[in-house]
Amino acid sequence: MTATAHALIGGAIAASISNPSIGLPLAALSHPIADMVPHWDFGWGWKKKTKFKLFVQSSFDLIFGLTLAFLLFGRSTEPVYLISAIFMSEVWDLMQMPYLLWGWKFPFSTFYKFQHDINGKAKLPWGIVTQAVTVGGLVFALRFVH
Numbered sequence: 001m002t003a004t005a006h007a008l009i010g011g012a013i014a015a016s017i018s019n020p021s022i023g024l025p026l027a028a029l030s031h032p033i034a035d036m037v038p039h040w041d042f043g044w045g046w047k048k049k050t051k052f053k054l055f056v057q058s059s060f061d062l063i064f065g066l067t068l069a070f071l072l073f074g075r076s077t078e079p080v081y082l083i084s085a086i087f088m089s090e091v092w093d094l095m096q097m098p099y100l101l102w103g104w105k106f107p108f109s110t111f112y113k114f115q116h117d118i119n120g121k122a123k124l125p126w127g128i129v130t131q132a133v134t135v136g137g138l139v140f141a142l143r144f145v146h
């Protein structure tokens, strides 16, 4: 999924589960699970994009997600916990970026291969709709855990 979707899921986990020893592993676990839902991503077709475009789009996606997560959940939890949960929810994609951008192999290519195998793909516009529904549903459901 987009970094924005993962950031919102990580943020919702931090805002709902006050114990970081549960919240942080859960945020890490949320990434591959969310990625199994058919979705669209900036990374699709990365081989045909210039590295610069890929970098700019990924960075924008990440910064946008961070901003949105802080706006939505910033008042519900500790900022250090919130940023850690967001980091854990993004870490799988961050770990594959050196491979996508610079061709660095192990361990970065392993993260790419694993994610490539489990990723559910859907074209636009449905690939965005499925993400909005998944993220919205999770954020809504997590409010009741609180």
Ligand SMILES: [Zn+2]
Residues within 6 Å of the ligand: 001, 031, 035, 092, 093, 115
């Ligand atoms: Zn991923």
